[in-house]
Amino acid sequence: MSAIRLLVLFAVRQHGRAHGYQVRNDLEYWGAHEWSTAKPGSIYHALKQMAKQGLLLAHEVAPSTAGGPPRTEYEITDAGREEYFRLLRESLITYDQKMDVLSAGLGSIVDLPRAEVVELLKERVAGMEAWRSAVTEHYVPEDGPAQLGHIGEIMNLWVHSADSGAEWTRGLIKRIEGGAYTFAGEGEPWVGVLGEGEENPYATGIPDEGDTH
Amino acid sequence: MSAIRLLVLFAVRQHGRAHGYQVRNDLEYWGAHEWSTAKPGSIYHALKQMAKQGLLLAHEVAPSTAGGPPRTEYEITDAGREEYFRLLRESLITYDQKMDVLSAGLGSIVDLPRAEVVELLKERVAGMEAWRSAVTEHYVPEDGPAQLGHIGEIMNLWVHSADSGAEWTRGLIKRIEGGAYTFAGEGEPWVGVLGEGEENPYATGIPDEGDTH
DNA sequence: CAGCCGGTAGTCAAGTTTGATTACTGCTAA
DNA sequence: TTAGCAGTAATCAAACTTGACTACCGGCTG
Numbered sequence: 001m002s003a004i005r006l007l008v009l010f011a012v013r014q015h016g017r018a019h020g021y022q023v024r025n026d027l028e029y030w031g032a033h034e035w036s037t038a039k040p041g042s043i044y045h046a047l048k049q050m051a052k053q054g055l056l057l058a059h060e061v062a063p064s065t066a067g068g069p070p071r072t073e074y075e076i077t078d079a080g081r082e083e084y085f086r087l088l089r090e091s092l093i094t095y096d097q098k099m100d101v102l103s104a105g106l107g108s109i110v111d112l113p114r115a116e117v118v119e120l121l122k123e124r125v126a127g128m129e130a131w132r133s134a135v136t137e138h139y140v141p142e143d144g145p146a147q148l149g150h151i152g153e154i155m156n157l158w159v160h161s162a163d164s165g166a167e168w169t170r171g172l173i174k175r176i177e178g179g180a181y182t183f184a185g186e187g188e189p190w191v192g193v194l195g196e197g198e199e200n201p202y203a204t205g206i207p208d209e210g211d212t213h
Numbered sequence: 214m215s216a217i218r219l220l221v222l223f224a225v226r227q228h229g230r231a232h233g234y235q236v237r238n239d240l241e242y243w244g245a246h247e248w249s250t251a252k253p254g255s256i257y258h259a260l261k262q263m264a265k266q267g268l269l270l271a272h273e274v275a276p277s278t279a280g281g282p283p284r285t286e287y288e289i290t291d292a293g294r295e296e297y298f299r300l301l302r303e304s305l306i307t308y309d310q311k312m313d314v315l316s317a318g319l320g321s322i323v324d325l326p327r328a329e330v331v332e333l334l335k336e337r338v339a340g341m342e343a344w345r346s347a348v349t350e351h352y353v354p355e356d357g358p359a360q361l362g363h364i365g366e367i368m369n370l371w372v373h374s375a376d377s378g379a380e381w382t383r384g385l386i387k388r389i390e391g392g393a394y395t396f397a398g399e400g401e402p403w404v405g406v407l408g409e410g411e412e413n414p415y416a417t418g419i420p421d422e423g424d425t426h
Numbered sequence: 427c428a429g430c431c432g433g434t435a436g437t438c439a440a441g442t443t444t445g446a447t448t449a450c451t452g453c454t455a456a
Numbered sequence: 457t458t459a460g461c462a463g464t465a466a467t468c469a470a471a472c473t474t475g476a477c478t479a480c481c482g483g484c485t486g
Contacts, residue, residue, distance in 0.1 A: 002442080002443095004442090004443090019465080020465070020466070021464065021465050021466080024465085030364070030367070031367070035310070035367075035371070037442080037443060037444085039443075039444070039445085040444095040445090040465090040466075040467090041442090041443065041444060041445075041446095041466095041467085041468085042442075042443055042444080044465090044466065044467075045441090045442070045443080046442090049441085049442090069448085069449060069450065069464090069465055069466050069467085070465090070466090071464095071465060071466075072466095097248075097312050099310050099370065099371070099374060102370065103367045103370060103371075106363070106364075106366050106367050106370065107363075107364060107367060109363055109366075110363055149394060149395075150319070150320075150322055150323055150393075150394040151243070151319075151320060153319050153322075153385060154243075154244075154248075154316045154319050154320060156381075157312065157315065157316060157319065157381060158248070158312070158316075160377070160381045161312065161374075161377065161378070161381070164373070164374065164377035165374070168369075168370060168373045168374070172366060180363075181362060181363040182362075215472080215473095217472085217473095232435080232436095233435070233436065234434065234435050234436075237435085237436095250472080250473060250474085252473075252474065252475080253435090253436075253437090253474095253475090254437085254438085254472090254473060254474060254475075255472070255473055255474080257435095257436065257437075258471085258472065258473080259472090262471080262472090282434090282435055282436055282437085282478085282479065282480070283435085283436090284434090284435060284436075285436090
Protein backbone atom coordinates (compact mmCIF):
# COMPACT_ATOMS: atom_id res chain seq x y z
CA MET A 1 0.00 0.00 0.00
CA SER A 2 1.32 3.39 -0.97
CA ALA A 3 0.20 6.60 0.64
CA ILE A 4 -0.62 8.47 -2.53
CA ARG A 5 -4.14 7.16 -3.08
CA LEU A 6 -5.22 7.88 0.44
CA LEU A 7 -3.80 11.39 0.23
CA VAL A 8 -5.42 12.14 -3.11
CA LEU A 9 -8.80 10.72 -2.09
CA PHE A 10 -8.64 12.78 1.06
CA ALA A 11 -8.00 16.00 -0.80
CA VAL A 12 -10.65 15.44 -3.45
CA ARG A 13 -13.20 14.43 -0.86
CA GLN A 14 -12.59 17.56 1.23
CA HIS A 15 -13.00 19.84 -1.75
CA GLY A 16 -16.04 18.13 -3.19
CA ARG A 17 -14.53 18.83 -6.57
CA ALA A 18 -10.88 19.43 -7.28
CA HIS A 19 -8.42 19.65 -10.11
CA GLY A 20 -4.91 18.27 -10.04
CA TYR A 21 -3.16 21.45 -9.10
CA GLN A 22 -5.46 21.96 -6.14
CA VAL A 23 -4.71 18.49 -4.83
CA ARG A 24 -1.05 19.12 -5.40
CA ASN A 25 -1.25 22.28 -3.32
CA ASP A 26 -3.12 20.66 -0.48
CA LEU A 27 -0.58 17.93 -0.22
CA GLU A 28 2.21 20.45 -0.21
CA TYR A 29 0.33 22.27 2.55
CA TRP A 30 0.55 19.02 4.50
CA GLY A 31 4.22 18.72 3.71
CA ALA A 32 3.41 15.43 1.99
CA HIS A 33 5.92 16.01 -0.78
CA GLU A 34 8.58 15.72 1.91
CA TRP A 35 7.57 12.38 3.34
CA SER A 36 5.67 10.60 0.58
CA THR A 37 5.63 10.15 -3.19
CA ALA A 38 3.15 13.02 -3.53
CA LYS A 39 4.96 14.69 -6.39
CA PRO A 40 3.23 16.09 -9.51
CA GLY A 41 3.71 13.03 -11.68
CA SER A 42 2.41 10.67 -9.04
CA ILE A 43 -0.57 12.86 -8.20
CA TYR A 44 -1.77 13.29 -11.76
CA HIS A 45 -1.18 9.62 -12.37
CA ALA A 46 -3.18 8.62 -9.32
CA LEU A 47 -6.07 10.87 -10.34
CA LYS A 48 -6.26 9.36 -13.82
CA GLN A 49 -5.86 5.84 -12.53
CA MET A 50 -8.56 6.20 -9.93
CA ALA A 51 -10.87 7.85 -12.46
CA LYS A 52 -10.36 4.85 -14.73
CA GLN A 53 -11.20 2.56 -11.83
CA GLY A 54 -14.38 4.42 -10.99
CA LEU A 55 -13.19 5.82 -7.68
CA LEU A 56 -13.28 9.32 -9.08
CA LEU A 57 -15.43 11.01 -11.69
CA ALA A 58 -13.58 13.19 -14.20
CA HIS A 59 -15.10 16.37 -15.60
CA GLU A 60 -13.43 18.00 -18.56
CA VAL A 61 -13.43 21.71 -17.83
CA ALA A 62 -12.68 24.83 -19.87
CA PRO A 63 -9.12 26.23 -19.84
CA SER A 64 -8.17 27.56 -16.45
CA THR A 65 -8.56 31.21 -15.61
CA ALA A 66 -5.01 31.42 -14.37
CA GLY A 67 -2.97 30.28 -17.31
CA GLY A 68 -1.73 26.86 -18.16
CA PRO A 69 -3.34 24.02 -20.08
CA PRO A 70 -7.01 23.06 -19.67
CA ARG A 71 -7.65 21.23 -16.46
CA THR A 72 -9.79 18.33 -15.39
CA GLU A 73 -11.85 18.42 -12.25
CA TYR A 74 -12.46 15.31 -10.21
CA GLU A 75 -15.27 14.31 -7.90
CA ILE A 76 -15.27 11.38 -5.53
CA THR A 77 -17.75 8.55 -6.18
CA ASP A 78 -19.39 6.18 -3.71
CA ALA A 79 -16.81 3.55 -4.59
CA GLY A 80 -14.12 6.12 -3.96
CA ARG A 81 -15.54 7.00 -0.56
CA GLU A 82 -15.58 3.35 0.36
CA GLU A 83 -11.99 2.91 -0.79
CA TYR A 84 -11.00 5.99 1.18
CA PHE A 85 -12.21 4.52 4.45
CA ARG A 86 -10.77 1.12 3.64
CA LEU A 87 -7.33 2.62 3.05
CA LEU A 88 -7.61 4.84 6.10
CA ARG A 89 -8.38 1.91 8.40
CA GLU A 90 -5.67 -0.17 6.84
CA SER A 91 -3.10 2.60 7.27
CA LEU A 92 -3.75 2.73 10.99
CA ILE A 93 -3.50 -1.01 11.61
CA THR A 94 -0.57 -1.82 9.38
CA TYR A 95 2.50 -2.02 11.55
CA ASP A 96 5.28 -2.20 9.00
CA GLN A 97 7.88 0.50 8.88
CA LYS A 98 6.49 2.72 6.15
CA MET A 99 6.11 6.12 7.75
CA ASP A 100 4.44 7.70 4.73
CA VAL A 101 1.37 5.49 4.94
CA LEU A 102 0.97 6.07 8.65
CA SER A 103 1.42 9.81 8.20
CA ALA A 104 -1.25 9.89 5.52
CA GLY A 105 -3.63 7.96 7.75
CA LEU A 106 -2.86 10.26 10.63
CA GLY A 107 -3.92 13.22 8.54
CA SER A 108 -7.30 11.65 7.82
CA ILE A 109 -7.78 10.16 11.22
CA VAL A 110 -10.54 12.49 12.38
CA ASP A 111 -12.83 11.17 9.65
CA LEU A 112 -13.36 8.10 11.82
CA PRO A 113 -15.15 7.99 15.18
CA ARG A 114 -12.92 8.22 18.23
CA ALA A 115 -13.72 4.76 19.58
CA GLU A 116 -12.86 3.07 16.31
CA VAL A 117 -9.56 4.90 16.06
CA VAL A 118 -8.54 3.74 19.51
CA GLU A 119 -9.44 0.19 18.60
CA LEU A 120 -7.47 0.31 15.35
CA LEU A 121 -4.42 1.72 17.08
CA LYS A 122 -4.57 -0.97 19.73
CA GLU A 123 -4.64 -3.53 16.95
CA ARG A 124 -1.57 -1.83 15.57
CA VAL A 125 0.31 -2.15 18.83
CA ALA A 126 -0.70 -5.78 19.22
CA GLY A 127 0.54 -6.52 15.71
CA MET A 128 3.88 -4.92 16.43
CA GLU A 129 4.34 -6.91 19.59
CA ALA A 130 3.54 -10.16 17.83
CA TRP A 131 5.92 -9.27 15.02
CA ARG A 132 8.66 -8.49 17.51
CA SER A 133 8.53 -11.82 19.24
CA ALA A 134 8.25 -13.69 15.95
CA VAL A 135 11.38 -11.98 14.64
CA THR A 136 13.47 -12.37 17.76
CA GLU A 137 12.51 -16.00 18.22
CA HIS A 138 13.10 -16.82 14.60
CA TYR A 139 16.34 -15.02 13.99
CA VAL A 140 18.33 -15.08 17.20
CA PRO A 141 20.60 -18.14 17.22
CA GLU A 142 20.61 -20.28 20.35
CA ASP A 143 24.18 -19.36 21.17
CA GLY A 144 23.33 -15.69 21.51
CA PRO A 145 22.88 -12.78 19.11
CA ALA A 146 26.62 -12.16 19.00
CA GLN A 147 26.96 -15.14 16.64
CA LEU A 148 25.31 -13.18 13.86
CA GLY A 149 28.17 -10.72 13.71
CA HIS A 150 27.45 -7.26 12.44
CA ILE A 151 24.46 -8.61 10.51
CA GLY A 152 22.70 -8.82 13.84
CA GLU A 153 22.67 -5.03 13.80
CA ILE A 154 20.09 -5.12 11.02
CA MET A 155 17.73 -7.07 13.23
CA ASN A 156 18.61 -4.81 16.11
CA LEU A 157 17.58 -1.83 13.99
CA TRP A 158 14.24 -3.38 13.08
CA VAL A 159 13.45 -4.31 16.64
CA HIS A 160 14.49 -0.94 17.98
CA SER A 161 12.35 0.82 15.46
CA ALA A 162 9.36 -1.43 16.10
CA ASP A 163 9.66 -0.78 19.81
CA SER A 164 9.90 2.91 19.32
CA GLY A 165 6.91 2.81 16.98
CA ALA A 166 4.86 0.91 19.51
CA GLU A 167 5.76 3.36 22.22
CA TRP A 168 4.71 6.26 20.04
CA THR A 169 1.43 4.55 19.21
CA ARG A 170 0.67 4.00 22.89
CA GLY A 171 1.25 7.70 23.50
CA LEU A 172 -1.15 8.60 20.73
CA ILE A 173 -3.80 6.26 22.11
CA LYS A 174 -3.47 7.93 25.49
CA ARG A 175 -3.87 11.41 24.01
CA ILE A 176 -6.94 10.37 22.05
CA GLU A 177 -8.53 8.58 24.97
CA GLY A 178 -7.77 11.69 26.99
CA GLY A 179 -10.08 13.68 24.74
CA ALA A 180 -7.71 15.27 22.27
CA TYR A 181 -8.92 16.43 18.85
CA THR A 182 -12.39 16.40 17.31
CA PHE A 183 -13.48 13.18 15.63
CA ALA A 184 -16.34 12.16 13.35
CA GLY A 185 -19.71 12.92 14.90
CA GLU A 186 -18.30 15.29 17.50
CA GLY A 187 -19.31 18.61 15.95
CA GLU A 188 -17.49 21.11 13.74
CA PRO A 189 -15.25 19.05 11.52
CA TRP A 190 -11.72 20.27 11.02
CA VAL A 191 -10.82 21.58 7.56
CA GLY A 192 -7.53 20.32 6.20
CA VAL A 193 -7.38 21.88 2.78
CA LEU A 194 -6.65 25.31 1.46
CA GLY A 195 -9.62 27.39 0.37
CA GLU A 196 -9.77 28.97 -3.08
CA GLY A 197 -6.96 31.49 -3.29
CA GLU A 198 -5.74 30.84 0.24
CA GLU A 199 -2.01 30.96 0.72
CA ASN A 200 0.09 28.06 1.88
CA PRO A 201 2.16 29.11 4.88
CA TYR A 202 4.42 26.07 4.56
CA ALA A 203 4.86 26.24 0.79
CA THR A 204 8.55 25.43 0.69
CA GLY A 205 8.33 22.86 3.43
CA ILE A 206 11.34 22.10 5.54
CA PRO A 207 14.29 24.30 4.64
CA ASP A 208 16.74 22.25 2.61
CA GLU A 209 20.15 22.45 4.13
CA GLY A 210 22.57 20.06 2.57
CA ASP A 211 19.66 17.83 1.68
CA THR A 212 20.37 14.15 2.26
CA HIS A 213 17.23 12.89 0.59
CA MET B 214 18.50 6.24 -3.39
CA SER B 215 17.07 2.77 -3.30
CA ALA B 216 18.75 -0.11 -1.52
CA ILE B 217 18.71 -2.55 -4.41
CA ARG B 218 21.87 -1.41 -6.15
CA LEU B 219 23.94 -1.50 -3.01
CA LEU B 220 22.64 -4.97 -2.20
CA VAL B 221 23.28 -6.34 -5.67
CA LEU B 222 26.75 -4.82 -5.90
CA PHE B 223 27.56 -6.27 -2.52
CA ALA B 224 26.53 -9.78 -3.53
CA VAL B 225 28.31 -9.74 -6.88
CA ARG B 226 31.44 -8.34 -5.32
CA GLN B 227 31.55 -11.02 -2.64
CA HIS B 228 31.20 -13.81 -5.15
CA GLY B 229 33.64 -12.43 -7.65
CA ARG B 230 31.30 -13.71 -10.30
CA ALA B 231 27.62 -14.37 -9.83
CA HIS B 232 24.46 -15.05 -11.79
CA GLY B 233 21.07 -13.62 -10.97
CA TYR B 234 19.77 -16.56 -9.05
CA GLN B 235 22.80 -16.57 -6.82
CA VAL B 236 22.31 -12.90 -5.98
CA ARG B 237 18.66 -13.58 -5.37
CA ASN B 238 19.57 -16.31 -2.92
CA ASP B 239 22.09 -14.24 -1.04
CA LEU B 240 19.62 -11.47 -0.54
CA GLU B 241 17.02 -13.89 0.67
CA TYR B 242 19.64 -15.21 3.08
CA TRP B 243 19.87 -11.68 4.40
CA GLY B 244 16.11 -11.45 4.66
CA ALA B 245 16.33 -8.53 2.21
CA HIS B 246 13.15 -9.52 0.39
CA GLU B 247 11.36 -8.69 3.62
CA TRP B 248 12.63 -5.18 4.13
CA SER B 249 13.61 -3.97 0.66
CA THR B 250 12.58 -4.24 -2.97
CA ALA B 251 14.97 -7.14 -3.50
CA LYS B 252 12.48 -9.28 -5.41
CA PRO B 253 13.30 -11.22 -8.59
CA GLY B 254 12.13 -8.59 -11.03
CA SER B 255 14.04 -5.83 -9.31
CA ILE B 256 17.19 -7.88 -8.98
CA TYR B 257 17.36 -8.94 -12.61
CA HIS B 258 16.47 -5.43 -13.63
CA ALA B 259 19.24 -3.95 -11.49
CA LEU B 260 21.79 -6.41 -12.89
CA LYS B 261 20.92 -5.55 -16.48
CA GLN B 262 20.81 -1.84 -15.77
CA MET B 263 24.14 -1.78 -14.03
CA ALA B 264 25.70 -3.89 -16.79
CA LYS B 265 24.45 -1.34 -19.30
CA GLN B 266 26.02 1.42 -17.21
CA GLY B 267 29.36 -0.33 -17.00
CA LEU B 268 29.21 -1.08 -13.28
CA LEU B 269 29.01 -4.79 -14.01
CA LEU B 270 30.41 -6.96 -16.78
CA ALA B 271 27.99 -9.52 -18.23
CA HIS B 272 29.18 -12.95 -19.41
CA GLU B 273 26.79 -15.07 -21.42
CA VAL B 274 27.19 -18.60 -20.12
CA ALA B 275 26.08 -22.04 -21.32
CA PRO B 276 22.80 -23.43 -19.98
CA SER B 277 22.97 -24.14 -16.28
CA THR B 278 23.81 -27.56 -14.97
CA ALA B 279 20.74 -27.59 -12.82
CA GLY B 280 17.94 -27.01 -15.27
CA GLY B 281 16.28 -23.80 -16.26
CA PRO B 282 17.15 -21.28 -18.95
CA PRO B 283 20.71 -20.25 -19.80
CA ARG B 284 22.11 -17.87 -17.27
CA THR B 285 24.25 -14.76 -17.37
CA GLU B 286 27.11 -14.29 -14.98
CA TYR B 287 28.14 -10.88 -13.78
CA GLU B 288 31.43 -9.54 -12.58
CA ILE B 289 32.01 -6.20 -10.86
CA THR B 290 34.09 -3.58 -12.69
CA ASP B 291 36.29 -0.84 -11.24
CA ALA B 292 33.47 1.63 -11.81
CA GLY B 293 31.16 -0.75 -9.99
CA ARG B 294 33.52 -1.03 -7.05
CA GLU B 295 33.68 2.73 -6.83
CA GLU B 296 29.91 3.02 -6.98
CA TYR B 297 29.62 0.36 -4.28
CA PHE B 298 31.67 2.37 -1.82
CA ARG B 299 29.93 5.59 -2.78
CA LEU B 300 26.52 4.08 -2.10
CA LEU B 301 27.72 2.47 1.09
CA ARG B 302 29.02 5.73 2.52
CA GLU B 303 25.90 7.55 1.44
CA SER B 304 23.65 4.97 3.06
CA LEU B 305 25.33 5.52 6.41
CA ILE B 306 25.17 9.30 6.40
CA THR B 307 21.69 9.76 5.00
CA TYR B 308 19.37 10.40 7.88
CA ASP B 309 15.97 10.16 6.28
CA GLN B 310 13.55 7.52 7.38
CA LYS B 311 14.17 4.83 4.77
CA MET B 312 15.07 1.75 6.76
CA ASP B 313 15.88 -0.36 3.72
CA VAL B 314 18.81 1.80 2.67
CA LEU B 315 20.25 1.89 6.15
CA SER B 316 19.81 -1.85 6.53
CA ALA B 317 21.61 -2.49 3.27
CA GLY B 318 24.46 -0.23 4.34
CA LEU B 319 24.62 -1.94 7.69
CA GLY B 320 25.13 -5.26 5.96
CA SER B 321 28.13 -3.93 4.04
CA ILE B 322 29.51 -1.83 6.84
CA VAL B 323 32.55 -3.99 7.56
CA ASP B 324 33.94 -3.25 4.09
CA LEU B 325 34.96 0.16 5.44
CA PRO B 326 37.62 0.84 8.06
CA ARG B 327 36.38 1.22 11.62
CA ALA B 328 37.44 4.86 12.02
CA GLU B 329 35.63 5.94 8.89
CA VAL B 330 32.44 4.17 9.93
CA VAL B 331 32.42 5.97 13.25
CA GLU B 332 32.91 9.26 11.48
CA LEU B 333 30.11 8.60 9.01
CA LEU B 334 27.73 7.60 11.77
CA LYS B 335 28.55 10.73 13.73
CA GLU B 336 27.74 12.73 10.64
CA ARG B 337 24.45 10.88 10.52
CA VAL B 338 23.60 11.85 14.07
CA ALA B 339 24.56 15.45 13.48
CA GLY B 340 22.35 15.56 10.41
CA MET B 341 19.39 14.20 12.35
CA GLU B 342 19.83 16.75 15.09
CA ALA B 343 19.98 19.60 12.59
CA TRP B 344 16.92 18.28 10.82
CA ARG B 345 15.06 18.05 14.08
CA SER B 346 15.58 21.65 15.07
CA ALA B 347 14.85 22.85 11.56
CA VAL B 348 11.53 21.01 11.54
CA THR B 349 10.42 22.03 14.99
CA GLU B 350 11.36 25.66 14.48
CA HIS B 351 9.76 25.82 11.09
CA TYR B 352 6.51 24.01 11.75
CA VAL B 353 5.53 24.78 15.32
CA PRO B 354 3.29 27.86 15.37
CA GLU B 355 4.12 30.55 17.88
CA ASP B 356 0.93 29.94 19.85
CA GLY B 357 1.91 26.39 20.63
CA PRO B 358 1.76 23.06 18.81
CA ALA B 359 -1.83 22.54 19.88
CA GLN B 360 -2.91 24.98 17.17
CA LEU B 361 -2.06 22.47 14.50
CA GLY B 362 -4.77 20.12 15.66
CA HIS B 363 -4.36 16.45 14.92
CA ILE B 364 -2.08 17.33 12.00
CA GLY B 365 0.54 18.10 14.60
CA GLU B 366 0.66 14.37 15.25
CA ILE B 367 2.35 13.87 11.89
CA MET B 368 5.19 16.12 12.93
CA ASN B 369 5.23 14.47 16.30
CA LEU B 370 5.68 11.11 14.57
CA TRP B 371 8.58 12.38 12.47
CA VAL B 372 10.33 13.91 15.41
CA HIS B 373 9.80 10.89 17.60
CA SER B 374 11.18 8.63 14.94
CA ALA B 375 14.16 10.88 14.26
CA ASP B 376 14.98 10.94 17.96
CA SER B 377 14.70 7.21 18.22
CA GLY B 378 16.87 6.80 15.13
CA ALA B 379 19.53 9.09 16.58
CA GLU B 380 19.50 7.20 19.83
CA TRP B 381 19.96 3.91 18.01
CA THR B 382 22.82 5.35 15.96
CA ARG B 383 24.57 6.54 19.11
CA GLY B 384 24.30 3.04 20.52
CA LEU B 385 25.83 1.59 17.38
CA ILE B 386 28.70 4.07 17.50
CA LYS B 387 29.40 3.06 21.06
CA ARG B 388 29.46 -0.63 20.20
CA ILE B 389 31.80 -0.05 17.28
CA GLU B 390 34.10 2.21 19.26
CA GLY B 391 34.07 -0.46 21.93
CA GLY B 392 35.68 -2.88 19.51
CA ALA B 393 32.74 -4.85 18.18
CA TYR B 394 32.95 -6.64 14.83
CA THR B 395 35.82 -6.97 12.38
CA PHE B 396 36.31 -4.13 9.90
CA ALA B 397 38.37 -3.60 6.76
CA GLY B 398 42.07 -4.16 7.39
CA GLU B 399 41.53 -5.95 10.67
CA GLY B 400 42.14 -9.52 9.52
CA GLU B 401 39.84 -12.35 8.43
CA PRO B 402 37.00 -10.67 6.60
CA TRP B 403 33.52 -11.90 7.33
CA VAL B 404 31.72 -13.79 4.57
CA GLY B 405 28.15 -12.77 3.99
CA VAL B 406 27.09 -14.92 1.10
CA LEU B 407 26.16 -18.53 0.69
CA GLY B 408 28.79 -20.82 -0.74
CA GLU B 409 28.08 -23.05 -3.72
CA GLY B 410 25.42 -25.53 -2.66
CA GLU B 411 25.15 -24.17 0.87
CA GLU B 412 21.69 -24.11 2.38
CA ASN B 413 19.88 -20.99 3.50
CA PRO B 414 18.73 -21.42 7.10
CA TYR B 415 16.39 -18.43 6.90
CA ALA B 416 14.92 -19.29 3.51
CA THR B 417 11.34 -18.39 4.30
CA GLY B 418 12.24 -15.31 6.30
CA ILE B 419 9.97 -14.07 9.02
CA PRO B 420 6.94 -16.33 9.47
CA ASP B 421 3.93 -14.61 7.95
CA GLU B 422 1.15 -14.51 10.45
CA GLY B 423 -1.73 -12.38 9.31
CA ASP B 424 0.66 -10.43 7.14
CA THR B 425 0.04 -6.70 7.19
CA HIS B 426 2.48 -5.82 4.48
C1' DC C 427 7.21 -45.55 -17.05
C1' DA C 428 3.92 -41.62 -17.06
C1' DG C 429 2.84 -38.01 -14.34
C1' DC C 430 3.89 -34.59 -11.40
C1' DC C 431 6.28 -32.13 -7.81
C1' DG C 432 9.98 -29.24 -6.26
C1' DG C 433 13.98 -26.69 -7.29
C1' DT C 434 16.59 -23.70 -10.66
C1' DA C 435 16.74 -19.56 -13.55
C1' DG C 436 14.81 -16.00 -15.67
C1' DT C 437 11.07 -13.12 -18.36
C1' DC C 438 7.06 -10.30 -18.86
C1' DA C 439 3.20 -7.02 -18.63
C1' DA C 440 1.15 -3.84 -15.86
C1' DG C 441 1.54 -0.42 -12.75
C1' DT C 442 4.14 3.34 -10.20
C1' DT C 443 7.57 6.95 -9.41
C1' DT C 444 10.79 10.40 -10.84
C1' DG C 445 12.55 14.46 -12.78
C1' DA C 446 12.49 17.12 -16.65
C1' DT C 447 9.89 19.54 -19.87
C1' DT C 448 6.04 21.86 -22.18
C1' DA C 449 2.53 25.24 -22.62
C1' DC C 450 0.09 29.00 -21.38
C1' DT C 451 -0.92 33.53 -18.69
C1' DG C 452 -0.19 38.07 -16.70
C1' DC C 453 2.93 41.35 -15.01
C1' DT C 454 6.86 44.33 -15.21
C1' DA C 455 11.23 46.52 -16.18
C1' DA C 456 13.99 48.56 -19.87
C1' DT D 457 6.25 47.48 -26.38
C1' DT D 458 8.33 43.68 -25.97
C1' DA D 459 11.36 40.44 -23.75
C1' DG D 460 11.56 38.06 -20.06
C1' DC D 461 10.18 36.19 -15.73
C1' DA D 462 7.29 34.07 -12.26
C1' DG D 463 3.42 31.35 -11.54
C1' DT D 464 -0.14 27.89 -13.10
C1' DA D 465 -1.23 23.34 -14.82
C1' DA D 466 -0.22 19.31 -16.83
C1' DT D 467 2.43 15.79 -19.67
C1' DC D 468 6.16 12.64 -20.86
C1' DA D 469 9.97 9.31 -21.13
C1' DA D 470 12.75 6.64 -18.45
C1' DA D 471 13.44 4.05 -14.66
C1' DC D 472 11.82 1.03 -11.16
C1' DT D 473 8.71 -2.38 -8.79
C1' DT D 474 5.41 -6.02 -8.53
C1' DG D 475 3.54 -10.51 -8.97
C1' DA D 476 2.58 -13.81 -11.94
C1' DC D 477 4.31 -16.62 -15.31
C1' DT D 478 7.48 -19.70 -18.41
C1' DA D 479 10.73 -23.24 -19.05
C1' DC D 480 13.65 -26.77 -17.86
C1' DC D 481 15.71 -30.70 -15.13
C1' DG D 482 15.76 -34.59 -11.99
C1' DG D 483 13.73 -37.56 -8.74
C1' DC D 484 9.92 -39.93 -6.78
C1' DT D 485 5.49 -42.41 -6.87
C1' DG D 486 1.90 -45.39 -8.15
